[in-house]
Amino acid sequence: MIETVVETNNLTKVYERGKVEVPALRGITIRIPRGEIVCIAGSSGSGKTTLLNLMGGIDTPTSGEISVTGTNLTKLGQTGLADFRLKNVGFVFQFYNLIPTLTALENTEIPLILAKVSKEERQARSKKLLELVGLEHRIMHKPDELSGGEQQRVAIARALANEPSLVLADEPTGDLDSHTAADLMDLVTELNKTKRQTFIISTHDQHVIQRGTKIYIIKDGKIEE
Amino acid sequence: MSIWVMSFRSLRRRRLRTTLTVLGVVAGVTMMVFLLALAQGMNNQLSEEIRQNGGADIMVYSVKTPAPDPHNPVINPTGVINESYAEILKNKISGIYVVSSALSVNGLVNKTQCTISGIEPDTFVLALMGTQNMISGTFLNSSNTNGVVLGKTLSDSLRAMVGDNVVISTATNKSQYFAVVGVFESASSAMNTRLYIRLDIAQNLSNEDGLVTNIGVKCTNPDEVGYVASMIPNEVSGVRVIVQQAVVEQATQLRDTVTVFVGAIGAVALTAGSFGVVNTTMMSMFERTREIGILKAVGARGSKILGMFWTEALLIGLLGGAVGCLTGIAATCVIPKIVSSMGGGAMASSISLVVTPTGIGTAFAIGVTVCVIAGLYPAWRAARMKTVEALRHD
Numbered sequence: 022m023i024e025t026v027v028e029t030n031n032l033t034k035v036y037e038r039g040k041v042e043v044p045a046l047r048g049i050t051i052r053i054p055r056g057e058i059v060c061i062a063g064s065s066g067s068g069k070t071t072l073l074n075l076m077g078g079i080d081t082p083t084s085g086e087i088s089v090t091g092t093n094l095t096k097l098g099q100t101g102l103a104d105f106r107l108k109n110v111g112f113v114f115q116f117y118n119l120i121p122t123l124t125a126l127e128n129t130e131i132p133l134i135l136a137k138v139s140k141e142e143r144q145a146r147s148k149k150l151l152e153l154v155g156l157e158h159r160i161m162h163k164p165d166e167l168s169g170g171e172q173q174r175v176a177i178a179r180a181l182a183n184e185p186s187l188v189l190a191d192e193p194t195g196d197l198d199s200h201t202a203a204d205l206m207d208l209v210t211e212l213n214k215t216k217r218q219t220f221i222i223s224t225h226d227q228h229v230i231q232r233g234t235k236i237y238i239i240k241d242g243k244i245e246e
Numbered sequence: 247m248s249i250w251v252m253s254f255r256s257l258r259r260r261r262l263r264t265t266l267t268v269l270g271v272v273a274g275v276t277m278m279v280f281l282l283a284l285a286q287g288m289n290n291q292l293s294e295e296i297r298q299n300g301g302a303d304i305m306v307y308s309v310k311t312p313a314p315d316p317h318n319p320v321i322n323p324t325g326v327i328n329e330s331y332a333e334i335l336k337n338k339i340s341g342i343y344v345v346s347s348a349l350s351v352n353g354l355v356n357k358t359q360c361t362i363s364g365i366e367p368d369t370f371v372l373a374l375m376g377t378q379n380m381i382s383g384t385f386l387n388s389s390n391t392n393g394v395v396l397g398k399t400l401s402d403s404l405r406a407m408v409g410d411n412v413v414i415s416t417a418t419n420k421s422q423y424f425a426v427v428g429v430f431e432s433a434s435s436a437m438n439t440r441l442y443i444r445l446d447i448a449q450n451l452s453n454e455d456g457l458v459t460n461i462g463v464k465c466t467n468p469d470e471v472g473y474v475a476s477m478i479p480n481e482v483s484g485v486r487v488i489v490q491q492a493v494v495e496q497a498t499q500l501r502d503t504v505t506v507f508v509g510a511i512g513a514v515a516l517t518a519g520s521f522g523v524v525n526t527t528m529m530s531m532f533e534r535t536r537e538i539g540i541l542k543a544v545g546a547r548g549s550k551i552l553g554m555f556w557t558e559a560l561l562i563g564l565l566g567g568a569v570g571c572l573t574g575i576a577a578t579c580v581i582p583k584i585v586s587s588m589g590g591g592a593m594a595s596s597i598s599l600v601v602t603p604t605g606i607g608t609a610f611a612i613g614v615t616v617c618v619i620a621g622l623y624p625a626w627r628a629a630r631m632k633t634v635e636a637l638r639h640d
Contacts, residue, residue, distance in 0.1 A: 074634055077543070079542070079634050079637070099547075099548060100547050103545055103546060103548070104545065104547070106543065106544070107544070108545070110545075112543045118536065118539075118540045120540060122252075122255040131541070134248075135545050135546050
């Protein structure tokens with residue numbers, strides 16, 4: 022039997038902008054099996070990021086159900102969602118979102134610190150991850166001393182630190198040149214193969230979409246098969 | 247890397263802002279240390295002045311002396327008590343600054359009826375009499391075996407001046423010549439009508455060896471008068487203890503005024519300082535909204551974010567408090583010198599600043615507490631921030 026990582030049922034999200042209601046998702050029902058590289062494609066404002074945010078438990082749906090690795094996220098409170106994210110989800114953002122005061126190594130360590138992993142173990146694991154993304158020579162550098170591609174690699178290392186079953190990447194190549202973007206996707210494909218982690222990537226970059234094992238197109242808050 | 251390290255680094259990254267906030271706290275704590283030193287100095291000075299001006303805080307008489315009558319506050323001691331009681335009280339009860347015994351006898355001076363007070367010259371002024379104004383000559387000292395001092399009223403009625411001789415006779419009929427060494431005027435009209443000689447000589451003249459009519463007790467701290475008075479009957483018997491209420495009330499009132507005055511200034515100083523802390527912590531929170539979003543996305547609970555921001559406020563408080571204590575101590579050393587170098591010599595010497603560990607501890611604790619409280623709101627706001635909105639923040 023194929024294991025399901027994400028399952029949504031008639032998921033909707035409506036934002037309130039003042040008195041105006043703006044629907045971002047209009048009833049999304051999908052099932053994502055484990056070990057895929059899923060690309061969610063669509064134009065800007067189509068609802069890609071909203072869907073990723075709901076899957077990662079950093080936002081809550083207006084209606085519908087969403088389960089990730091068997092946990093019904095709609096039933097969790099703020100603390101429950103924080104704990105869920107810590108154990109099950111890794112995030113990669115378009116603009117890297119590293120903490121500027123911390124080195125590459127320390128940024129990678131954050132999820133492990135939150136998970137109360139001992140100092141020796143978390144440093145060893147972080148170094149190994151940075152080695153995996155090809156940054157073993159840059160571990161003591163701060164984000165402003167790294168290139169865009171390097172920063173995104175640190176973000177990937179951080180996303181993988183707690184060995185989550187799901188990695189959510191929101192336009193990870195949006196701020197990178199095509200060569201660096203291709204390198205990054207090589208890395209994602211490699212990690213997907215070796216660690217069997219599920220990647221869900223929102224993008225409108227054709228090169229990225231081509232690397233996906235499953236593709237959903239989202240338009241005006243609905244999935245188009 | 248702990249929460250402390252992260253908070254410390256975030257403060258270090260915003261050096262200018264952190265420095266300015268810490269300086270705000272430093273200013274508040276410095277002012278507190280200085281004001282508390284001033285208050286303590288004023289307190290000590292007040293206690294000293296009350297000690298010098300007010301006469302005895304407590305009078306110990308024989309139980310035969312009638313209780314004071316509100317219509318006639320002058321007490322005429324009746325009966326005698328043992329002279330050794332004075333030493334017993336001084337040794338057994340803590341908080342006594344000085345004791346002084348006196349023996350009042352009725353007698354004739356140059357054939358005029360008056361009260362002769364035998365006193366202990368070394369402690370009399372401090373413990374019994376309060377400030378007096380020497381009109382001529384000097385007060386008695388312990389080597390004056392043949393000297394007497396007259397109150398102004400008595401001196402006027404006897405027409406006796408410094409250098410004149412007076413003859414004293416008592417019920418036991420011992421007449422003796424004494425030389426007048428000084429004439430004084432006191433605020434107490436009763437004291438102005440008396441003649442003062444050494445206690446042992448008065449005892450000898452009246453055949454009352456080893457006995458006194460009253461013992462004056464002066465307390466180190468005017469606030470402790472009530473306690474000391476309550477302890478006296480436990481140590482010596484057959485005595486009537488009378489507390490000079492007016493003296494005690496005056497001291498308490500003065501002290502309360504000083505405390506309220508200093509407290510009000512300190513509160514203003516720290517309120518101003520705490521707004522600085524709230525401001526910095528709030529600004530730091532707004533600047534780091536995205537960072538808060540990242541940490542929450544990665545799995546940090548609200549309580550962790552609260553802890554981080556609160557730790558920052560605490561670090562500011564600890565640093566500002568510590569530096570403020572040092573600069574406060576420095577200010578208490580330097581400011582009086584500056585005032586006196588500016589020509590305020592008399593004023594500067596009248597200011598006494600007394601730094602006490604309690605004062606420093608209080609200022610430090612208040613400084614840190616204000617920072618912790620001031621940091622609470624921004625920390626709570628940060629902890630409650632929505633992850634998605636925080637991540638969208640530029």
